[in-house]
Amino acid sequence: MLSKRIIPCLDVHEGRTTKGIKFKDNIDIGDPVDMARYYYDNGADEIVFYDITASHEKRDIMLDVVRRVAETIFIPFSVGGGIRTVDDMRKVLLAGAEKVSINSAAVKNPKIISQGAAAFGSQCIVLGMDVKEVGKSDKIPSGYEIVINGGRTYMGMDALEWAVRGQQLGAGEICLNSIDADGTQDGYELNLTSLISSHVDMPVIASGGAGNLEHISDVLTKGKADAALVASIVHYETYTISDIKEHLDSQGIKVRKHW
Amino acid sequence: MITIVDYSAGNLTSVERALKFIGYNSCITDDTSKIKASERVIFPGVGAAGSAMNSLVQMGIDKAIKEAFEEGKPILGICLGSQIILGRSEENETLCLGIISGSVKAFPDGLTDIDKNRLKIPHMGWNRIDIVTPHPLLEGIEADDEFYFVHGYYPNPDDSSHIIGTTNYGIQFPSIIGSKNLLATQFHLEKSGRPGLKMLKNFCEWNPC
Numbered sequence: 265m266l267s268k269r270i271i272p273c274l275d276v277h278e279g280r281t282t283k284g285i286k287f288k289d290n291i292d293i294g295d296p297v298d299m300a301r302y303y304y305d306n307g308a309d310e311i312v313f314y315d316i317t318a319s320h321e322k323r324d325i326m327l328d329v330v331r332r333v334a335e336t337i338f339i340p341f342s343v344g345g346g347i348r349t350v351d352d353m354r355k356v357l358l359a360g361a362e363k364v365s366i367n368s369a370a371v372k373n374p375k376i377i378s379q380g381a382a383a384f385g386s387q388c389i390v391l392g393m394d395v396k397e398v399g400k401s402d403k404i405p406s407g408y409e410i411v412i413n414g415g416r417t418y419m420g421m422d423a424l425e426w427a428v429r430g431q432q433l434g435a436g437e438i439c440l441n442s443i444d445a446d447g448t449q450d451g452y453e454l455n456l457t458s459l460i461s462s463h464v465d466m467p468v469i470a471s472g473g474a475g476n477l478e479h480i481s482d483v484l485t486k487g488k489a490d491a492a493l494v495a496s497i498v499h500y501e502t503y504t505i506s507d508i509k510e511h512l513d514s515q516g517i518k519v520r521k522h523w
Numbered sequence: 524m525i526t527i528v529d530y531s532a533g534n535l536t537s538v539e540r541a542l543k544f545i546g547y548n549s550c551i552t553d554d555t556s557k558i559k560a561s562e563r564v565i566f567p568g569v570g571a572a573g574s575a576m577n578s579l580v581q582m583g584i585d586k587a588i589k590e591a592f593e594e595g596k597p598i599l600g601i602c603l604g605s606q607i608i609l610g611r612s613e614e615n616e617t618l619c620l621g622i623i624s625g626s627v628k629a630f631p632d633g634l635t636d637i638d639k640n641r642l643k644i645p646h647m648g649w650n651r652i653d654i655v656t657p658h659p660l661l662e663g664i665e666a667d668d669e670f671y672f673v674h675g676y677y678p679n680p681d682d683s684s685h686i687i688g689t690t691n692y693g694i695q696f697p698s699i700i701g702s703k704n705l706l707a708t709q710f711h712l713e714k715s716g717r718p719g720l721k722m723l724k725n726f727c728e729w730n731p732c
Contacts, residue, residue, distance in 0.1 A: 265636055265691055267649040267669060304716070309649055335540055340671060340714050357534050362714065385533065385570050387645065387673045436673075437647070465643050490648065520649045520669045523716045 267520040268484045269309035269491035279325040297332045304337040306505040307523045315345035327359045334360025367392030368412040381434025391435035395423045396443045415443035441471040449475030457487035477511040525549040526561035530578045533569035541713035555587040568603030573615030600707030625680035634693030642693045645675040652688040668718035670710035704731040
């Protein structure tokens with residue numbers, strides 16, 4: 265059977281990672297390639313990079329990072345942040361990423377999902393969703409609304425409807441980030457994750473809120489997630505990927521134990 | 524030289540990079556004369572069977588691969604490449620290469636795991652291999668090793684002696700198949716970490732007789 269995946273997420277700004285201050289040994293904590301290799305060696309099942317470079321002129325720096333990562337690790341990795349066109353996707357995929365993640369660009373222009381899927385296959389297209397709980401209403405029947413700009417802009421779109429539509433448009437996977445849970449370390453948003461995961465056929469990666477090992481096992485069982493995104497909890501070495509997998513294994517959750 | 528067959532079915536640089544990492548140079552090509560001149564052929568691919576077969580036939584690569592097989596050259600199919608070596612595919616009702624007799628089947632609807640949880644299609648992520656027939660490709664591979672899959676269809680040879688390994692996803696399906704000098708994996712060994720690279724190296728050193 266499939267293993268549940270543990271996926272570290274690295275934010276990259278102008279070619280340097282922005283978290284991970286507690287790294288020791290000989291790891292250059294600012295170098296996304298070195299960080300990726302560290303997580304690869306430690307059993308990460310996949311890696312997500314978010315390019316948070318604001319300046320458009322400096323965005324090609326990320327392509328160089330992607331090329332170097334692709335020469336160094338031999339597991340799938342995805343790149344998100346600032347991808348707005350099929351041509352942006354092509355550049356990232358040709359540089360060696362397995363998948364691209366599109367978020368606000370898809371909200372503003374849903375056709376980019378179908379265009380990307382037609383050009384590269386659904387397996388390449390991850391629909392990133394930032395979601396806030398707003399209470400159920402006629403407009404937002406699930407009670408969860410799509411937001412962009414880090415949660416500052418409400419889009420008037422129901423998260424569940426958007427997930428189902430994303431699947432129809434050809435997305436191959438969802439990376440579901442709860443803005444409410446993000447950064448709290450109080451646990452993933454289990455209701456939201458379970459709701460979305462049980463209504464789509466594609467895998468759902470849960471994101472936002474991991475603070476301890478139980479949070480991760482909870483989202484993979486009660487939350488019905490196929491994978492868990494982890495950031496601070498591994499960047500600050502509260503736990504290693506191996507610790508997380510040992511815990512999940514002890515809970516009877518199937519994980520990849522050899523790498 | 525190892526050639527990686529380019530028939531516009533996905534990004535092939537990950538196979539090239541993985542080969543380079545384990546010390547082998549390779550060449551991505553759609554030139555049938557280069558495929559003919561090479562020592563080993565890798566036949567990857569993602570996407571749909573119908574458009575892939577169209578491209579292969581248009582480019583004349585279907586014949587080049589069949590010839591390479593007849594000549595006894597080691598060939599490795601990956602993912603879609605493990606499917607279109609069979610006779611036909613349920614995906615787009617496609618007539619395929621027919622190097623191994625059999626068909627490519629879609630995962631049935633309504634698959635569940637042993638706890639009756641619904642299984643999603645495509646089968647995407649890490650899974651194990653149950654070895655059916657020992658093979659040099661599997662040297663150094665351990666029972667717990669896992670490999671990265673992304674697919675909604677699977678290869679199903681008519682003759683079970685062509686099945687080298689199987690994988691469980693609601694059903695037990697063939698995930699490594701082969702015949703003589705041809706080997707094929709449904710999973711992406713170039714994206715499967717150390718065990719995948721080991722298997723790729725085994726292929727590069729394999730001398731079928």
